[in-house]
Amino acid sequence: MMNGQAGWESGTADDLVADALGLGVQATARMVTDYVEVGLLAPPRYRKTTQRGSDQRLFPPEQRRLFYELCRAKQRSPLPRVPHRTMIPVVLYMWLTDDTVIPAEQARRALRTHASATGISAEGRRRKSANQVVEQFAHPTATTAQRLRLAQLLREGEQTRRPDWDAVADALAAVASPWRRGEGPAEIVRGFGPPQMPLTTDQVGAIWEAKWAVTRQLRTESVPEGKLLEAREAARKDWAGYAAQRPALMRDAGHLAHIFDVPEDQEQMARQHVNRFLAVLAHALGEMRPAFQRAAERAHARL
Known part of the structure:
Protein backbone atom coordinates (compact mmCIF):
# COMPACT_ATOMS: atom_id res chain seq x y z
CA MET A 1 0.00 0.00 0.00
CA MET A 2 2.84 2.36 0.75
CA ASN A 3 5.43 1.55 -1.88
CA GLY A 4 7.05 4.95 -2.14
CA GLN A 5 5.56 8.40 -1.66
CA ALA A 6 6.10 9.82 -5.15
CA GLY A 7 3.70 12.64 -5.87
CA TRP A 8 2.74 13.14 -2.24
CA GLU A 9 3.54 16.30 -0.29
CA SER A 10 3.32 17.21 3.37
CA GLY A 11 -0.09 18.51 4.36
CA THR A 12 -2.08 20.09 7.13
CA ALA A 13 -5.17 18.57 8.70
CA ASP A 14 -7.20 20.70 6.30
CA ASP A 15 -5.30 19.18 3.37
CA LEU A 16 -6.06 15.67 4.65
CA VAL A 17 -9.74 16.55 4.97
CA ALA A 18 -9.71 17.87 1.41
CA ASP A 19 -8.10 14.64 0.21
CA ALA A 20 -10.88 12.62 1.82
CA LEU A 21 -13.64 14.83 0.48
CA GLY A 22 -12.12 14.46 -2.98
CA LEU A 23 -12.68 10.72 -2.65
CA GLY A 24 -16.25 11.25 -1.56
CA VAL A 25 -15.50 10.31 2.06
CA GLN A 26 -16.90 12.56 4.75
CA ALA A 27 -14.10 13.90 6.97
CA THR A 28 -13.46 16.72 9.43
CA ALA A 29 -10.49 18.11 11.32
CA ARG A 30 -11.88 16.37 14.42
CA MET A 31 -11.69 13.06 12.57
CA VAL A 32 -8.02 13.68 11.79
CA THR A 33 -7.39 14.44 15.47
CA ASP A 34 -9.17 11.23 16.45
CA TYR A 35 -6.98 9.27 14.04
CA VAL A 36 -3.89 10.66 15.77
CA GLU A 37 -5.23 9.82 19.22
CA VAL A 38 -5.93 6.17 18.40
CA GLY A 39 -2.75 5.60 16.37
CA LEU A 40 -4.12 5.58 12.85
CA LEU A 41 -1.94 8.63 12.17
CA ALA A 42 1.26 9.94 13.72
CA PRO A 43 1.14 13.39 15.38
CA PRO A 44 1.76 16.20 12.86
CA ARG A 45 5.08 17.98 12.97
CA TYR A 46 5.46 21.36 14.63
CA ARG A 47 6.76 24.14 12.40
CA LYS A 48 7.65 27.66 13.51
CA THR A 49 7.59 30.20 10.70
CA THR A 50 6.84 33.46 12.50
CA GLN A 51 8.52 35.21 15.40
CA ARG A 52 5.54 34.97 17.75
CA GLY A 53 3.77 31.85 16.63
CA SER A 54 3.66 28.88 14.36
CA ASP A 55 1.75 27.73 11.31
CA GLN A 56 -0.59 24.78 11.27
CA ARG A 57 1.31 21.56 11.91
CA LEU A 58 2.22 19.35 8.99
CA PHE A 59 1.75 15.65 8.34
CA PRO A 60 4.65 14.20 6.32
CA PRO A 61 3.94 12.75 2.86
CA GLU A 62 3.82 9.14 4.06
CA GLN A 63 1.22 9.97 6.71
CA ARG A 64 -0.86 11.98 4.27
CA ARG A 65 -0.91 9.05 1.89
CA LEU A 66 -1.69 6.69 4.77
CA PHE A 67 -4.77 8.76 5.61
CA TYR A 68 -5.82 8.69 1.97
CA GLU A 69 -5.47 4.90 1.78
CA LEU A 70 -7.41 4.45 5.01
CA CYS A 71 -10.20 6.53 3.53
CA ARG A 72 -10.19 4.31 0.44
CA ALA A 73 -10.39 1.25 2.69
CA LYS A 74 -13.45 2.76 4.36
CA GLN A 75 -15.01 3.21 0.94
CA ARG A 76 -14.47 -0.48 0.15
CA SER A 77 -16.03 -1.64 3.40
CA PRO A 78 -19.62 -2.91 3.24
CA LEU A 79 -20.23 -1.45 6.70
CA PRO A 80 -22.18 1.81 6.87
CA ARG A 81 -19.84 2.95 9.65
CA VAL A 82 -16.28 1.69 10.07
CA PRO A 83 -15.03 1.87 13.69
CA HIS A 84 -11.50 3.24 14.05
CA ARG A 85 -10.35 0.13 15.93
CA THR A 86 -11.10 -2.15 12.98
CA MET A 87 -8.46 -0.39 10.87
CA ILE A 88 -5.75 -0.53 13.53
CA PRO A 89 -4.40 -3.99 12.51
CA VAL A 90 -3.56 -2.64 9.03
CA VAL A 91 -1.46 0.16 10.56
CA LEU A 92 0.27 -2.31 12.88
CA TYR A 93 0.93 -4.64 9.95
CA MET A 94 2.72 -1.80 8.19
CA TRP A 95 4.79 -1.09 11.31
CA LEU A 96 5.69 -4.77 11.61
CA THR A 97 6.80 -5.09 7.98
CA ASP A 98 8.16 -1.64 7.07
CA ASP A 99 10.37 0.92 8.84
CA THR A 100 9.50 3.97 6.74
CA VAL A 101 5.85 4.82 7.47
CA ILE A 102 4.80 4.18 11.08
CA PRO A 103 6.98 5.74 13.82
CA ALA A 104 7.28 4.10 17.23
CA GLU A 105 5.05 6.67 18.93
CA GLN A 106 2.23 5.95 16.52
CA ALA A 107 2.72 2.19 16.92
CA ARG A 108 2.43 2.48 20.71
CA ARG A 109 -0.88 4.30 20.39
CA ALA A 110 -2.13 1.79 17.82
CA LEU A 111 -1.18 -1.11 20.07
CA ARG A 112 -2.97 0.58 22.98
CA THR A 113 -6.11 0.95 20.86
CA HIS A 114 -5.89 -2.64 19.64
CA ALA A 115 -5.51 -3.95 23.19
CA SER A 116 -8.28 -1.71 24.51
CA ALA A 117 -10.68 -3.05 21.87
CA THR A 118 -10.50 -6.53 23.42
CA GLY A 119 -13.88 -7.43 24.87
CA ILE A 120 -15.92 -4.63 23.32
CA SER A 121 -17.27 -6.68 20.43
CA ALA A 122 -20.99 -7.15 20.11
Whole structure:
Protein backbone atom coordinates (compact mmCIF):
# COMPACT_ATOMS: atom_id res chain seq x y z
CA MET A 1 0.00 0.00 0.00
CA MET A 2 2.84 2.36 0.75
CA ASN A 3 5.43 1.55 -1.88
CA GLY A 4 7.05 4.95 -2.14
CA GLN A 5 5.56 8.40 -1.66
CA ALA A 6 6.10 9.82 -5.15
CA GLY A 7 3.70 12.64 -5.87
CA TRP A 8 2.74 13.14 -2.24
CA GLU A 9 3.54 16.30 -0.29
CA SER A 10 3.32 17.21 3.37
CA GLY A 11 -0.09 18.51 4.36
CA THR A 12 -2.08 20.09 7.13
CA ALA A 13 -5.17 18.57 8.70
CA ASP A 14 -7.20 20.70 6.30
CA ASP A 15 -5.30 19.18 3.37
CA LEU A 16 -6.06 15.67 4.65
CA VAL A 17 -9.74 16.55 4.97
CA ALA A 18 -9.71 17.87 1.41
CA ASP A 19 -8.10 14.64 0.21
CA ALA A 20 -10.88 12.62 1.82
CA LEU A 21 -13.64 14.83 0.48
CA GLY A 22 -12.12 14.46 -2.98
CA LEU A 23 -12.68 10.72 -2.65
CA GLY A 24 -16.25 11.25 -1.56
CA VAL A 25 -15.50 10.31 2.06
CA GLN A 26 -16.90 12.56 4.75
CA ALA A 27 -14.10 13.90 6.97
CA THR A 28 -13.46 16.72 9.43
CA ALA A 29 -10.49 18.11 11.32
CA ARG A 30 -11.88 16.37 14.42
CA MET A 31 -11.69 13.06 12.57
CA VAL A 32 -8.02 13.68 11.79
CA THR A 33 -7.39 14.44 15.47
CA ASP A 34 -9.17 11.23 16.45
CA TYR A 35 -6.98 9.27 14.04
CA VAL A 36 -3.89 10.66 15.77
CA GLU A 37 -5.23 9.82 19.22
CA VAL A 38 -5.93 6.17 18.40
CA GLY A 39 -2.75 5.60 16.37
CA LEU A 40 -4.12 5.58 12.85
CA LEU A 41 -1.94 8.63 12.17
CA ALA A 42 1.26 9.94 13.72
CA PRO A 43 1.14 13.39 15.38
CA PRO A 44 1.76 16.20 12.86
CA ARG A 45 5.08 17.98 12.97
CA TYR A 46 5.46 21.36 14.63
CA ARG A 47 6.76 24.14 12.40
CA LYS A 48 7.65 27.66 13.51
CA THR A 49 7.59 30.20 10.70
CA THR A 50 6.84 33.46 12.50
CA GLN A 51 8.52 35.21 15.40
CA ARG A 52 5.54 34.97 17.75
CA GLY A 53 3.77 31.85 16.63
CA SER A 54 3.66 28.88 14.36
CA ASP A 55 1.75 27.73 11.31
CA GLN A 56 -0.59 24.78 11.27
CA ARG A 57 1.31 21.56 11.91
CA LEU A 58 2.22 19.35 8.99
CA PHE A 59 1.75 15.65 8.34
CA PRO A 60 4.65 14.20 6.32
CA PRO A 61 3.94 12.75 2.86
CA GLU A 62 3.82 9.14 4.06
CA GLN A 63 1.22 9.97 6.71
CA ARG A 64 -0.86 11.98 4.27
CA ARG A 65 -0.91 9.05 1.89
CA LEU A 66 -1.69 6.69 4.77
CA PHE A 67 -4.77 8.76 5.61
CA TYR A 68 -5.82 8.69 1.97
CA GLU A 69 -5.47 4.90 1.78
CA LEU A 70 -7.41 4.45 5.01
CA CYS A 71 -10.20 6.53 3.53
CA ARG A 72 -10.19 4.31 0.44
CA ALA A 73 -10.39 1.25 2.69
CA LYS A 74 -13.45 2.76 4.36
CA GLN A 75 -15.01 3.21 0.94
CA ARG A 76 -14.47 -0.48 0.15
CA SER A 77 -16.03 -1.64 3.40
CA PRO A 78 -19.62 -2.91 3.24
CA LEU A 79 -20.23 -1.45 6.70
CA PRO A 80 -22.18 1.81 6.87
CA ARG A 81 -19.84 2.95 9.65
CA VAL A 82 -16.28 1.69 10.07
CA PRO A 83 -15.03 1.87 13.69
CA HIS A 84 -11.50 3.24 14.05
CA ARG A 85 -10.35 0.13 15.93
CA THR A 86 -11.10 -2.15 12.98
CA MET A 87 -8.46 -0.39 10.87
CA ILE A 88 -5.75 -0.53 13.53
CA PRO A 89 -4.40 -3.99 12.51
CA VAL A 90 -3.56 -2.64 9.03
CA VAL A 91 -1.46 0.16 10.56
CA LEU A 92 0.27 -2.31 12.88
CA TYR A 93 0.93 -4.64 9.95
CA MET A 94 2.72 -1.80 8.19
CA TRP A 95 4.79 -1.09 11.31
CA LEU A 96 5.69 -4.77 11.61
CA THR A 97 6.80 -5.09 7.98
CA ASP A 98 8.16 -1.64 7.07
CA ASP A 99 10.37 0.92 8.84
CA THR A 100 9.50 3.97 6.74
CA VAL A 101 5.85 4.82 7.47
CA ILE A 102 4.80 4.18 11.08
CA PRO A 103 6.98 5.74 13.82
CA ALA A 104 7.28 4.10 17.23
CA GLU A 105 5.05 6.67 18.93
CA GLN A 106 2.23 5.95 16.52
CA ALA A 107 2.72 2.19 16.92
CA ARG A 108 2.43 2.48 20.71
CA ARG A 109 -0.88 4.30 20.39
CA ALA A 110 -2.13 1.79 17.82
CA LEU A 111 -1.18 -1.11 20.07
CA ARG A 112 -2.97 0.58 22.98
CA THR A 113 -6.11 0.95 20.86
CA HIS A 114 -5.89 -2.64 19.64
CA ALA A 115 -5.51 -3.95 23.19
CA SER A 116 -8.28 -1.71 24.51
CA ALA A 117 -10.68 -3.05 21.87
CA THR A 118 -10.50 -6.53 23.42
CA GLY A 119 -13.88 -7.43 24.87
CA ILE A 120 -15.92 -4.63 23.32
CA SER A 121 -17.27 -6.68 20.43
CA ALA A 122 -20.99 -7.15 20.11
CA GLU A 123 -22.43 -10.22 21.80
CA GLY A 124 -23.12 -11.81 18.42
CA ARG A 125 -19.47 -11.53 17.41
CA ARG A 126 -18.28 -12.89 20.77
CA ARG A 127 -20.68 -15.81 20.45
CA LYS A 128 -19.50 -16.60 16.91
CA SER A 129 -15.83 -16.44 17.94
CA ALA A 130 -16.40 -18.70 20.95
CA ASN A 131 -18.32 -21.23 18.87
CA GLN A 132 -15.51 -21.32 16.31
CA VAL A 133 -13.01 -22.17 19.06
CA VAL A 134 -15.29 -24.93 20.35
CA GLU A 135 -15.66 -26.44 16.89
CA GLN A 136 -11.91 -26.28 16.32
CA PHE A 137 -11.05 -28.27 19.44
CA ALA A 138 -14.11 -30.39 20.24
CA HIS A 139 -13.91 -34.15 19.82
CA PRO A 140 -16.95 -35.63 18.04
CA THR A 141 -18.01 -37.35 21.28
CA ALA A 142 -17.93 -34.16 23.35
CA THR A 143 -21.33 -33.54 24.89
CA THR A 144 -23.52 -30.51 24.28
CA ALA A 145 -23.07 -29.49 27.91
CA GLN A 146 -19.28 -29.58 27.57
CA ARG A 147 -19.40 -27.47 24.42
CA LEU A 148 -21.77 -24.92 25.93
CA ARG A 149 -19.65 -24.65 29.06
CA LEU A 150 -16.50 -23.79 27.10
CA ALA A 151 -18.30 -21.31 24.85
CA GLN A 152 -19.82 -19.57 27.88
CA LEU A 153 -16.44 -19.24 29.63
CA LEU A 154 -14.82 -17.81 26.50
CA ARG A 155 -17.59 -15.25 26.00
CA GLU A 156 -17.63 -14.18 29.63
CA GLY A 157 -13.84 -13.96 29.81
CA GLU A 158 -13.71 -11.66 26.80
CA GLN A 159 -16.60 -9.51 27.93
CA THR A 160 -15.37 -9.04 31.52
CA ARG A 161 -11.67 -8.99 30.60
CA ARG A 162 -11.13 -11.32 33.56
CA PRO A 163 -10.94 -14.85 32.16
CA ASP A 164 -10.90 -17.72 34.64
CA TRP A 165 -7.96 -19.49 33.07
CA ASP A 166 -8.23 -22.58 35.29
CA ALA A 167 -11.87 -23.03 34.30
CA VAL A 168 -11.16 -22.32 30.63
CA ALA A 169 -8.32 -24.86 30.60
CA ASP A 170 -10.47 -27.55 32.23
CA ALA A 171 -13.37 -26.88 29.86
CA LEU A 172 -11.07 -26.94 26.83
CA ALA A 173 -9.55 -30.23 27.95
CA ALA A 174 -13.02 -31.66 28.52
CA VAL A 175 -14.28 -30.95 24.98
CA ALA A 176 -11.02 -32.02 23.37
CA SER A 177 -10.61 -35.28 25.30
CA PRO A 178 -14.08 -36.00 26.70
CA TRP A 179 -13.20 -39.58 27.69
CA ARG A 180 -10.60 -38.46 30.24
CA ARG A 181 -13.22 -38.25 32.98
CA GLY A 182 -15.11 -41.24 31.76
CA GLU A 183 -14.09 -44.77 30.94
CA GLY A 184 -10.73 -44.06 29.29
CA PRO A 185 -7.30 -43.88 30.91
CA ALA A 186 -6.80 -40.45 32.50
CA GLU A 187 -3.37 -39.93 30.97
CA ILE A 188 -4.60 -40.01 27.36
CA VAL A 189 -4.82 -36.45 26.02
CA ARG A 190 -5.46 -35.38 22.45
CA GLY A 191 -2.74 -33.41 20.72
CA PHE A 192 -3.32 -30.79 18.06
CA GLY A 193 -1.52 -29.45 15.04
CA PRO A 194 1.05 -31.03 12.71
CA PRO A 195 4.00 -33.08 14.02
CA GLN A 196 6.28 -30.01 13.75
CA MET A 197 4.06 -28.01 16.12
CA PRO A 198 2.31 -30.39 18.53
CA LEU A 199 0.23 -28.73 21.24
CA THR A 200 -2.02 -29.86 24.06
CA THR A 201 -5.09 -27.89 25.07
CA ASP A 202 -3.26 -26.77 28.22
CA GLN A 203 -0.47 -25.32 26.09
CA VAL A 204 -3.02 -23.58 23.87
CA GLY A 205 -4.55 -22.06 27.00
CA ALA A 206 -1.11 -20.94 28.17
CA ILE A 207 -0.56 -19.05 24.92
CA TRP A 208 -3.95 -17.36 25.32
CA GLU A 209 -3.15 -16.43 28.92
CA ALA A 210 0.28 -14.98 28.05
CA LYS A 211 -1.11 -12.90 25.19
CA TRP A 212 -3.90 -11.65 27.45
CA ALA A 213 -1.30 -10.50 29.98
CA VAL A 214 0.44 -8.58 27.20
CA THR A 215 -2.75 -6.79 26.21
CA ARG A 216 -3.09 -5.48 29.77
CA GLN A 217 0.34 -3.88 29.50
CA LEU A 218 -0.35 -2.49 26.04
CA ARG A 219 -3.56 -0.85 27.23
CA THR A 220 -1.54 1.26 29.68
CA GLU A 221 1.38 1.79 27.27
CA SER A 222 3.66 0.32 29.92
CA VAL A 223 5.77 -1.76 27.51
CA PRO A 224 9.13 0.01 26.95
CA GLU A 225 9.74 1.14 23.39
CA GLY A 226 12.95 -0.88 23.29
CA LYS A 227 11.02 -4.06 24.06
CA LEU A 228 8.53 -3.31 21.31
CA LEU A 229 11.32 -2.83 18.75
CA GLU A 230 13.14 -5.92 20.00
CA ALA A 231 9.96 -7.98 19.68
CA ARG A 232 9.31 -6.55 16.22
CA GLU A 233 12.68 -7.77 14.97
CA ALA A 234 12.05 -11.18 16.50
CA ALA A 235 8.56 -11.24 14.98
CA ARG A 236 9.95 -10.58 11.51
CA LYS A 237 12.27 -13.57 11.80
CA ASP A 238 9.46 -15.65 13.28
CA TRP A 239 7.13 -14.77 10.40
CA ALA A 240 9.76 -15.54 7.78
CA GLY A 241 10.30 -18.96 9.33
CA TYR A 242 6.57 -19.57 9.56
CA ALA A 243 6.02 -18.57 5.93
CA ALA A 244 8.69 -21.04 4.82
CA GLN A 245 7.11 -23.87 6.85
CA ARG A 246 3.50 -23.02 6.01
CA PRO A 247 3.05 -25.42 3.07
CA ALA A 248 4.37 -28.35 5.11
CA LEU A 249 2.28 -27.37 8.11
CA MET A 250 -0.86 -27.32 5.98
CA ARG A 251 0.01 -30.69 4.47
CA ASP A 252 0.53 -32.38 7.85
CA ALA A 253 -2.21 -30.69 9.89
CA GLY A 254 -5.04 -32.96 8.78
CA HIS A 255 -8.49 -31.53 9.55
CA LEU A 256 -6.84 -28.41 11.04
CA ALA A 257 -5.07 -27.52 7.79
CA HIS A 258 -7.38 -24.53 7.33
CA ILE A 259 -5.72 -22.67 10.22
CA PHE A 260 -2.61 -22.34 8.06
CA ASP A 261 -4.43 -20.98 5.01
CA VAL A 262 -2.98 -17.83 3.44
CA PRO A 263 -5.59 -15.07 3.76
CA GLU A 264 -7.06 -13.69 0.57
CA ASP A 265 -7.45 -10.12 1.86
CA GLN A 266 -4.97 -7.69 3.40
CA GLU A 267 -7.06 -7.11 6.50
CA GLN A 268 -6.97 -10.78 7.51
CA MET A 269 -3.26 -11.00 6.72
CA ALA A 270 -2.73 -7.98 8.98
CA ARG A 271 -4.59 -9.69 11.83
CA GLN A 272 -2.44 -12.80 11.49
CA HIS A 273 0.73 -10.73 11.71
CA VAL A 274 -0.52 -8.85 14.78
CA ASN A 275 -1.60 -12.04 16.55
CA ARG A 276 1.80 -13.66 16.03
CA PHE A 277 3.52 -10.46 17.15
CA LEU A 278 1.59 -10.54 20.43
CA ALA A 279 2.87 -14.07 21.05
CA VAL A 280 6.45 -12.99 20.33
CA LEU A 281 6.02 -9.96 22.57
CA ALA A 282 4.74 -12.26 25.33
CA HIS A 283 8.04 -14.16 25.07
CA ALA A 284 10.04 -10.92 25.16
CA LEU A 285 8.18 -9.72 28.26
CA GLY A 286 8.62 -13.01 30.10
CA GLU A 287 4.92 -13.91 30.11
CA MET A 288 5.14 -17.24 28.26
CA ARG A 289 7.27 -19.20 30.74
CA PRO A 290 5.07 -18.69 33.81
CA ALA A 291 1.92 -19.27 31.75
CA PHE A 292 3.28 -22.62 30.52
CA GLN A 293 4.36 -23.50 34.05
CA ARG A 294 0.83 -22.91 35.32
CA ALA A 295 -0.50 -24.96 32.40
CA ALA A 296 1.76 -27.87 33.31
CA GLU A 297 0.60 -27.70 36.92
CA ARG A 298 -3.05 -27.72 35.84
CA ALA A 299 -2.46 -30.70 33.57
CA HIS A 300 -0.69 -32.61 36.36
CA ALA A 301 -3.47 -31.88 38.84
CA ARG A 302 -6.02 -33.23 36.36
CA LEU A 303 -4.40 -36.69 36.19
